[in-house]
Amino acid sequence: MIRTADTGHGRAPRRAVAGAAGLVALVLAGTAACSSSTSSSGGGHGSGGGDAAPATISVTLAKDSSGDVIPDQPVRIAVKGGTLASVTVADSKGDPVPGTLNAAGGTWTPSAPLAVGVAYTLSASAAPSGQGGKPTTDRVPFTVETPGSGSSMLLDSITPEKDAVVGVAMPVSVVFSKPVADSARAAVEKQLKVTTSIPVTGAWHWFSSTRADWRPQTYWKSGTKVTVDADLDGVSDGNGRIGVHDYQHSFTIGSDVEAVVDAAAHTMKVTQDGRLLRQLTVDTGAKGYQTWGGTMAVIDKQPQVEMTSCSVGIQCTPGGPNYYDLKLPWDVHLTFSGTYVHYSTGDTDPGDSTSHGCVHLSLADAKWFYGVVKQGDPVTVTGVPKNADPDNGYADFNLSWAQWTAGSTTPTS
Template structure:
């Protein structure tokens, strides 16, 4: 059962953080950016640059009148002429040998990166940040000369892409400052699809740090959703920080990240509920100690309750439950039609599974629900009061487990399934 018009909790834009001092490239005014760089067909001194796709320059020749080396710099661009943020910068030298390459932001702070002098590339350690001005400095030694090297400085600004070219997040779950149960995954939902070819790069920028050592991994459920879960349940008291360093990162489909996001949350008490569907009971424990054994109803024939472990999505004091909203029956005269406002609702799946009290099923102890787990009103009130987001509710003795992405049923995959290579 589900409430009418229900949707997942969302954080539409996330929380932008301060600009990181990294060198990154973007889209939008790429032509203006490249206009600051010198065309490869025109060699100018380091004091001036001509428009085009690369920048060239060089100091005057050393004593003896020999020609100075000429340096040209090229930023990678896509077919629309926009700078690709995570690609190497190419530095070519004519008439000499490339020496050093450094990049600094507008404050003069160095940007980490790696120079491959043989290939003539400089690669930023993380993508260029949007809306930030940089200066690339390169040096080269002219062939046959032993005097002062040629030096060149190339200024450029990475423009912020417009909304049609921005990569944003719909949500990061859990929310900032949340206290959650031991089965709660980190779930990141993107506003637009991430290309298969970009997932490894994007995933590298999604970092999870914990106050105690935890083994965990990311798993892509779709092109717009990726979850991180520990190998086994969290330890109570663990402090978790999620850093989504997506400023300047490409999604592989023409969109560039314009924000960094940070969420911190805490793992609360180990509250676990285990439903034995054939026995019509639910045992609730806290830190391994049995608190109560409750009588329950589960789904009847044709409406079996989803099985496996489902982390609590959320809870509400009252939800309107309708048979039509979950495709059971829309005819008010049908035998399976219902439209009820019911209390003490603990949400388990996006498809509409709840643990709750039902006024149409006041004496639990059989299998007569339409898929939800029903409790008596006093038991439902007690369970509602103790349970929190992320607490695991495991249903045993039913035909089929919930799909792992139907809510937060991530633990319905084994660890080997979770970490197995995913096909494109």
């Protein structure tokens, strides 16, 4: 979906209640059924001086196969001996719950999933078919109970972290703890909202059943403040799990630091806000171990990482020609598969193509680059045969905008 991000945070808050994990159960006050035909005081079960019998109302909430309420499905209201006139739902504070009434079809659908652990009251009114009768009003209190453990839809992570300052190529990456069914992705995506202090066009893209990223069409502008609201309380993942939490992350786009590696020329140019800071000499991958190409947003950085040939599937036999097990400094992480920009004690004189896929710098240059770069800064590698897969880390900009929006569940606009 192409979405122009909101530029404020003025949406009405959802009534979210954090709870344990699992499905939801309905509790109706005064009855063990999912319907009621009790009229309100003065609601006209008597003739009221007329000959018409009062209408009767039956309210049914959608349930799954195990008998638990589905928070984002329509409520059905059947009327006998009359016509449905109005339906309202309020929470325990008396605040109205937004929804849409289809009087002809006899349904009321919440605009957003009902929240777990919150008490509601549904009020339905019907007019009698004959003349002289009085309207009937039915009030049905219920609670979408906090579920038990074992079947909740939870998030494994939202990247970047709260209050982070990141680079201009950093996407929002949401990872679910369990798979989201294809049939539920549109409803889940609708509840994943991005607001920005500077207007920006962006979209979600599903890489898999457990990962969805949001990126702008082009790089972020420095200084943009971003808020991610994952309003997942009460949302179904289509596989029998219901969200029990809302999540919010805010972060800021920092200075525009970009690095471009030319593998053929063995150079890396580093700019800040369009101004060249330095041109560095690099080594890149040898034949058969070529460095991944395209644009990769920095995942993270560490002052020291133990690099082993076995961990990336190169060689696990000590003494082999491509075996290594080294603790190396000033490591800037580019891909989940193990690509870094760093210094290597086995490659102390950069200027050719002899690495196993990483970008090697001299010790002094590696320390300098480590100090300049941050998470989300784009590192672009040219002159290599193949780009990194877009989900191999945060190489989201390796997809064209058309390819990106094709991975959304909502038609482009």
